[in-house]
Amino acid sequence: MIKRITAENYESGGKIPLHFRPVKKCPMCHSTFNGETMSSVIAPYEFVEYGETKRDWALYVLHYCQVCGLGFCGIYSQEPDRSLGRVYKPVVAIPERSEPLEFDPQIARLSPAFVKIYEEAHAAEKHDLTLICGMGYRKALEFLVKDYLIEKHPQESDTIAKEPLSQSIRRIDNLQIKTLAERSAWLGNDETHYTKKHDGYSYEDIKAFLEAMTAFILYEKTVEKAFLIPRK
Numbered sequence: 147m148i149k150r151i152t153a154e155n156y157e158s159g160g161k162i163p164l165h166f167r168p169v170k171k172c173p174m175c176h177s178t179f180n181g182e183t184m185s186s187v188i189a190p191y192e193f194v195e196y197g198e199t200k201r202d203w204a205l206y207v208l209h210y211c212q213v214c215g216l217g218f219c220g221i222y223s224q225e226p227d228r229s230l231g232r233v234y235k236p237v238v239a240i241p242e243r244s245e246p247l248e249f250d251p252q253i254a255r256l257s258p259a260f261v262k263i264y265e266e267a268h269a270a271e272k273h274d275l276t277l278i279c280g281m282g283y284r285k286a287l288e289f290l291v292k293d294y295l296i297e298k299h300p301q302e303s304d305t306i307a308k309e310p311l312s313q314s315i316r317r318i319d320n321l322q323i324k325t326l327a328e329r330s331a332w333l334g335n336d337e338t339h340y341t342k343k344h345d346g347y348s349y350e351d352i353k354a355f356l357e358a359m360t361a362f363i364l365y366e367k368t369v370e371k372a373f374l375i376p377r378k
């Protein structure tokens with residue numbers, strides 16, 4: 147959706163007709179956003195490109211979301227457009243409430259700490275803190291593995307909690323879960339230490355492995371439930 151508005155130049159007070167593509171989702175309630183605009187101003191904007199701080203004019207739009215009834219500010223930078231000449235496209239919308247991630251309630255019950263840490267790592271990633279979010283995903287992995295094992299072996303919970311992660315991973319019977327956990331731990335170490343041992347992989351792979359792990363854990367739980375049905 148491209149909208150036409152007239153924005154005010156903050157310096158000259160002049161009115162500038164322009165095209166912009168409103169943010170698609172409200173940053174507060176994450177509902178689809180219809181682009182409702184209260185006011186708009188063209189003013190300077192600072193950004194970092196290839197490590198260099200630069201300035202350009204940007205479009206600041208004060209929006210209103212009808213779903214949550216809150217206002218927010220969208221910042222748009224101009225880009226060339228084949229048919230319209232120039233179109234302002236979204237850079238950021240603030241303030242922002244982090245979107246809750248959808249983990250199956252069974253995973254949230256098994257390891258609430260895993261979900262919390264994963265969400266924090268994800269928030270770091272969303273804020274471009276990509277050099278440290280991998281450590282967060284690595285920490286989330288540790289909680290998932292240990293809580294998964296403690297549920298299976300409650301009598302050994304103290305030992306499992308205290309032993310190194312690699313030792314816990316060796317206890318996992320399910321080969322798929324074990325492989326995913328082991329590889330995630332290797333990649334997680336690369337996110338934490340000075341030297342990287344596994345080139346060509348990143349926190350994205352840890353995320354994908356964690357997602358697959360939660361899927362296998364859910365399969366296991368479904369199979370366990372099936373086993374409980376007695377033959378009659």
Ligand SMILES: [Zn+2]
Nearest residue numbers: 172175211214
């Ligand atoms: Zn909203």
